[in-house]
Amino acid sequence: MAREREAITKQNVQRTTLKGLPMKRVSLAVLLAAAAALSVQSASAQTLKTVKDRGQLSCGVSQGLPGFSSPDDKGNWTGIDVDVCRAIAAVVLDDPTKVKFVPLSAKDRFTALQSGEIDVLSRNTTWTVSRDTSLGANFTGVTYYDGQGFMVKKSLKVNSALELNSASVCVQTGTTTEQNLADFFKGNNMKYEVIAFGSIDEAVKAYESGRCDVFTDDASGLYASRLKLANPADHIVLPEIISKEPLGPMVRHGDDQWFDIVKWTLFAMINAEELGITQKNVDTMLKSDKPEMKRVLGTDGNLGEQLGLTKDWVVRIVKAVGNYGETFERNVGAGSPLGIARGVNNLWNKGGIQYAPPIR
Amino acid sequence: MSIAPRKPPLQFALRLKRALGGKTGWNGLAAQIAFAAILAWIAYEIVANARTNLETQHIASGFGFLNYNAGFDVNQSLIAYNNSDTYWRVFFVGLLNTILVSVIGIVFATVIGFVVALCRLSPNWLLSRIGGIYVEIVRNLPVLFQILFWYLAVLAALPAPRQSISIFSTFFLNNRGLIVPQPVSEPGLYPFLAALAVGIVVALGLRHHARRALFQRGQMIRIWPYVLGCLVGLPLVSMLMFGWPLKFELPQLKGFNFAGGARVIPEFVALTVALSTYTAAFIAEIVRAGVMSVHKGQMEAGSSLGLSRAATLRLIVVPQAMRVIVPPLTSQYLNLTKNSSLAVAIGYPDLVSVFAGTAVSQTGQAIEIIAMTMGVYLLLSLATSALMSVYGWRINRSMAA
Numbered sequence: 001m002a003r004e005r006e007a008i009t010k011q012n013v014q015r016t017t018l019k020g021l022p023m024k025r026v027s028l029a030v031l032l033a034a035a036a037a038l039s040v041q042s043a044s045a046q047t048l049k050t051v052k053d054r055g056q057l058s059c060g061v062s063q064g065l066p067g068f069s070s071p072d073d074k075g076n077w078t079g080i081d082v083d084v085c086r087a088i089a090a091v092v093l094d095d096p097t098k099v100k101f102v103p104l105s106a107k108d109r110f111t112a113l114q115s116g117e118i119d120v121l122s123r124n125t126t127w128t129v130s131r132d133t134s135l136g137a138n139f140t141g142v143t144y145y146d147g148q149g150f151m152v153k154k155s156l157k158v159n160s161a162l163e164l165n166s167a168s169v170c171v172q173t174g175t176t177t178e179q180n181l182a183d184f185f186k187g188n189n190m191k192y193e194v195i196a197f198g199s200i201d202e203a204v205k206a207y208e209s210g211r212c213d214v215f216t217d218d219a220s221g222l223y224a225s226r227l228k229l230a231n232p233a234d235h236i237v238l239p240e241i242i243s244k245e246p247l248g249p250m251v252r253h254g255d256d257q258w259f260d261i262v263k264w265t266l267f268a269m270i271n272a273e274e275l276g277i278t279q280k281n282v283d284t285m286l287k288s289d290k291p292e293m294k295r296v297l298g299t300d301g302n303l304g305e306q307l308g309l310t311k312d313w314v315v316r317i318v319k320a321v322g323n324y325g326e327t328f329e330r331n332v333g334a335g336s337p338l339g340i341a342r343g344v345n346n347l348w349n350k351g352g353i354q355y356a357p358p359i360r
Numbered sequence: 361m362s363i364a365p366r367k368p369p370l371q372f373a374l375r376l377k378r379a380l381g382g383k384t385g386w387n388g389l390a391a392q393i394a395f396a397a398i399l400a401w402i403a404y405e406i407v408a409n410a411r412t413n414l415e416t417q418h419i420a421s422g423f424g425f426l427n428y429n430a431g432f433d434v435n436q437s438l439i440a441y442n443n444s445d446t447y448w449r450v451f452f453v454g455l456l457n458t459i460l461v462s463v464i465g466i467v468f469a470t471v472i473g474f475v476v477a478l479c480r481l482s483p484n485w486l487l488s489r490i491g492g493i494y495v496e497i498v499r500n501l502p503v504l505f506q507i508l509f510w511y512l513a514v515l516a517a518l519p520a521p522r523q524s525i526s527i528f529s530t531f532f533l534n535n536r537g538l539i540v541p542q543p544v545s546e547p548g549l550y551p552f553l554a555a556l557a558v559g560i561v562v563a564l565g566l567r568h569h570a571r572r573a574l575f576q577r578g579q580m581i582r583i584w585p586y587v588l589g590c591l592v593g594l595p596l597v598s599m600l601m602f603g604w605p606l607k608f609e610l611p612q613l614k615g616f617n618f619a620g621g622a623r624v625i626p627e628f629v630a631l632t633v634a635l636s637t638y639t640a641a642f643i644a645e646i647v648r649a650g651v652m653s654v655h656k657g658q659m660e661a662g663s664s665l666g667l668s669r670a671a672t673l674r675l676i677v678v679p680q681a682m683r684v685i686v687p688p689l690t691s692q693y694l695n696l697t698k699n700s701s702l703a704v705a706i707g708y709p710d711l712v713s714v715f716a717g718t719a720v721s722q723t724g725q726a727i728e729i730i731a732m733t734m735g736v737y738l739l740l741s742l743a744t745s746a747l748m749s750v751y752g753w754r755i756n757r758s759m760a761a
Contacts, residue, residue, distance in 0.1 A: 107721040114419060114724070135724040136419030156616075166615040168536060173704070173713060174721030178432040182443035193536075193617065194433045195627065196718065198704040206707065209516035210535050211626065213616045253417045 047119055047251070047258035048092065048308055056098050059085035060118035063103040063199060066224040067332040067340070068124045068144075068247075077101045080143055080331045081122040083321040084249055087265050088120060090320035091304075091313045105199055107174030110135050113250060120262055121250040124218065126176045131250075140263040142248045144332075145344045145353060147241035148180050149219040151226060154236050156213060161240035165190040170203045170212035172196070180243040181216055204228060218245045223338050257308050264307060268314045270356035271296060272323035274347055279322040282315055296359045303359060314359070324354065410727065425723045426451070432718055434709045436625050447719055454711035455736060461631055461710065462697040462740070468636035469696060470689075473643025478673070480648055491644065499641035504702050506638055511630035511706040518626075521617055532611055532618060535626065541608035542622040548598070552605035555598035559590040566590075627708035631700065639696045646688045650681035682755050690748040694741045701737075711736060 051057050061069035061081055069079040077099075086096035102118050113121045114136055124146075125131070127139040150169075152158050161184070171177055173196040185192045195212060197203040204225045207215035217225065219241060226232045251262050272278075275296060277285050286297055294300035298311035305311060321327055328345060329335045346352025380389045414421045426448045433443050438456040441449055479491030498506075516535055519525065524534040532539040566583045573579040599605065611621025654677050662672030703710040704717055716733040720726050 107717050110721060110724050111726045114417070114726070130722075131724070133418070134420035136414070136417035164616075166617045166619065168617060170707075173707075173718045178718060179443075179722070182431055182433050186443060192433075193435050195435055195707040196432075196709065196713065197707045198713070198717065202705060202707070205512065206516075209512060210520050211516060253419075 047255045048261065051092055051119055055093065056100050057085060057089040057092065057120070058100045058102060058118045059088075060102050060104045060109055060112050060121040060123050061085070062123045063105060063201075065124060065200065065221060066227055067220060067336060067338045068224070069101070069122070071101075078331065080327055081124060081247075081249075083327045083331065084122045084143055084266060084269075085120065087269060087317045087321050088262060090316040091261065091265055091309050094310075094316060096320035105174070106172055107198075110137065113137055113252060116252070119251075119258075124221070124247045125250060126218075126245045127248050128176060136253045137250045138253060138259055139248045139250055140259060141266040141356075142246040142354075143266060144220065144247045146218040146220050146245040146247050148177055148216060148243040148245060149222050149241055150238045151207075151215045151217075151222045151235055152213060152238060154234050158238070161238045161242065162188060162190075164192065164214060166192065167213040168193040168195065168211065169214045169216055170195050170197065170207040171216050172200045172203050173198060175217075176243070176245065177216055177218070184242045200225065201228075218247070220332060220338070220340060223340060227337055261307055261309065264359075265317060266324075267356035268296075268317050268359065269321070269324040269327065270347070270354055271359050272314060272318050273325040274349070274356070277314075277318055277323055278326060279318055282318045286315065292360075414727075420723070420725060421728070423728055425725055425728075428723075430719065430722075432722070434714055435707075436628060436709055447715075447723070450719055451711075451715050451732070454709060454714040457709055457714075458697075458700055458703075458711040458736075459740070461628065461635070461700045461703070461708070465632050465635040465639065465696050465700065466693050468632065469639040469643055469692070472636060472640035474647055476640060476644035477647035477651065480644065481651055495641045495644050498637055499645075503634065503638045503699055504705060507631060507634040507702055507706060510634045511626065515626040515630055521613065524613070524618075530610060532621075536617055536623070537626045537629070538624045539611045539618045539621045540624070541610050542620065543606045544609050546604050546607050548602035549605040551598045551602040552595055555594040556591075559592075559594040562590045563587045625708075627703070627706050630706055631703050631708050635696050635699055638699075639692050642692050642695075643689060646685055646692065647681070650683075650685035651677055653684045654680045679755070680759070683752070683759060686748060686752040686755065690745055690752075693744050693748065697740055697744065698737060 059082075061077065061079075064070040065079070067079055069077060069081040071077050082099075082101070085099045085101070089099045090096040102112065104112050104118075104121075104123060109121055109123055109125065110131070112118050121137070122143075124144070125139075126146075127142065131137070132139055150161050150164065152164075158164065164185075169181060169192050171181060171194060178194070178196060181192075181194065195203075195206060197206060200217070200221070204215060206212060208229055215222070215225065219237065222237050226235055226237070229235060249262055249266065251259050275293065277293075277297070282297075285293060286299060288294065288297075291300065295303065296314050298304050298314065302311060304313035307313065310316075322330070325342075325347075328342065332338045332340045333342065342350075342352060344353050346354060348355040377386060377389070380392065411421070413419075427446050429444055430447050430450045431443050434441060434450070434453055436457060437453045438460060439449070439452060441453050476491045476494055479487045480495065482488050482491070518533060518535040521532075521534045521536055524532040524539075526532050530541055563586075566586055570581045570583045573581050609620045611618040613619075651673075658676050658680065659672055662676045663669070667675070700710055701712040704713040707713070711733060716729055720729045723729070
């Protein structure tokens with residue numbers, strides 16, 4: 001426990017220095033670029049072995065986005081992206097607390113992954129073809145189906161994004177958001193002014209101070225940021241969703257085993273929900289006679305070992321963070337301040353599009 | 361048996377040995393070659409290693425991305441730019457924004473710095489205390505903090521566009537910046553500019569003539585009526601003949617913001633004000649040190665000649681102080697240029713924000729972009745240093761004469 005607390009304080013220190021000074025961020029980018037150039041690790045690096053030897057998973061997260069990855073006042077990280085990291089730590093190290101969370105700005109995140117600073121990037125990152133190819137990294141799945149929206153002050157009496165001609169828009173730099181914004185206004189023949197900030201907090205602050213009429217981000221991010229405003233009720237999220245933003249974890253190219261582990265950790269969470277395995281009933285489910293249940297929970301067969309893990313890998317995940325539905329409800333759903341409805345993120349057989357390949 | 365005179369050793373080889381090997385001769389040369397080879401090998405290893413790493417991880421590399429579409433917008437650009445332009449264009453947009461804020465910041469910092477220094481040196485108790493307090497407060501607070509202060513505390517307190525502070529319904533001040541009428545060229549513009557140029561050239565010629573007359577023959581010529589005639593009269597004549605050179609387009613409130621008119625964005629104002637007041641505090645101390653390094657006898661000599669304090673400072677003390685002032689002043693100019701990269705905190709689109717920020721995360725080519733950005737800052741700094749060296753050299757030469 002003491003060690004955990006110490007680790008947490010360390011995270012906190014790192015977080016404040018990263019957030020406090022943009023100069024630091026720039027130098028971080030320089031440092032990471034240098035590290036990418038100098039690192040002598042071979043491309044087929046055994047990430048699994050590295051993580052086991054280190055005894056800790058290094059996971060890139062956001063600098064604080066409630067519901068996805070944000071530290072509480074005690075320095076404990078929570079969120080749907082954080083739970084993915086904890087689940088990976090559970091299957092690899094059998095301890096969901098053995099994670100070092102590295103808070104990254106939008107523009108530093110890929111460099112941190114490329115240079116080997118982090119083992120997995122789980123930071124509300126949109127899956128696009130250019131990111132999947134030219135960055136030397138792979139997306140492993142979709143943790144949250146999102147889309148870009150707009151938030152405005154109620155006093156402006158705007159009801160649609162199509163009424164935003166000549167508006168000033170605040171945005172976080174280094175995101176797909178910036179490009180979608182340009183496409184949307186150009187496509188609808190509207191003029192606008194963009195003010196791009198280094199971090200989401202700076203953008204929200206400028207929006208709140210009246211520098212911009214509009215704040216734009218992924219819809220989930222808008223709800224999360226609205227909670228931080230002085231009077232959340234004075235702001236509305238416009239109904240238009242102008243883009244597809246499938247958010248998911250990323251790993252480096254060239255280590256297929258690690259790619260499989262991260263990919264199937266998320267799939268296992270979704271499959272667990274589909275089978276009705278929860279944090280509470282997982283121990284009783286272990287006694288189940290159903291062949292499918294036995295296969296998934298590892299009482300029959302060796303699917304976990306084929307991944308380079310242990311037979312009880314799914315049990316470890318569910319015990320650590322619960323199934324996908326539990327994670328969703330706890331962090332962004334009805335059980336959280338965000339109160340986002342499941343919507344498209346519901347399971348495929350319940351009206352959503354969350355679908356995981358079977359564990360067999 | 362013939363006795364051949366002993367040949368003198370080859371002068372060329374000897375000189376080469378000296379130049380390359382120093383006192384240790386050929387051994388020293390070998391050591392130098394070995395050292396250079398090791399450096400070259402390390403450099404080669406770094407480049408080759410980076411290249412293989414990038415290739416095996418399938419990370420895009422090279423500079424081809426510069427010709428791709430950037431696809432994002434920038435809110436202040438000195439050259440025409442829209443979101444279908446290339447990353448090259450983004451690079452120049454960012455570079456020009458950085459240069460703009462640096463040049464204007466340097467000018468203001470120098471002026472404020474000199475004024476504060478002269479205040480501090482003033483025999484007037486109140487002025488010197490005000491100068492001292494300014495320096496001690498401003499230089500002891502972090503510059504990022506000051507930028508945020510100007511942006512979030514001062515400029516954000518301005519009213520929203522619909523409640524703008526209006527000056528004669530022509531200038532508007534609000535939290536989106538200062539909106540001024542935009543000059544639009546009229547047919548009379550080119551004749552007007554030509555007349556003005558002719559006027560300036562003639563006026564300079566007259567001044568040259570008058571100075572020669574003064575220095576060579578001790579003759580005072582009254583030229584100011586002619587100079588005035590050239591600078592004001594000629595353009596006036598052109599305006600009478602060809603009409604107004606410019607017309608001003610007035611800003612109009614339309615939707616969320618003003619349409620028409622030109623705008624100075626608050627990010628630019630906050631950054632320029634913060635950087636120039638901050639750097640001015642350092643410059644003030646440099647100028648004070650420079651002035652104090654001039655012997656006080658010079659000041660006394662000036663007053664015994666009957667010169668006023670201002671004239672003594674301007675004609676005798678400051679020119680001598682410049683020799684001491686210029687080298688550290690150059691460092692402050694370089695600091696200001698580099699500090700302008702803090703712009704990203706308040707959303708001013710400088711080089712670091714748009715190119716080393718947005719472009720890096722969109723293309724993922726950190727090595728190329730960071731290298732280009734570092735190269736640009738290096739070039740900007742070297743160019744500033746070179747200009748200041750030339751200036752320092754001219755001062756030294758005129759002092760020596």
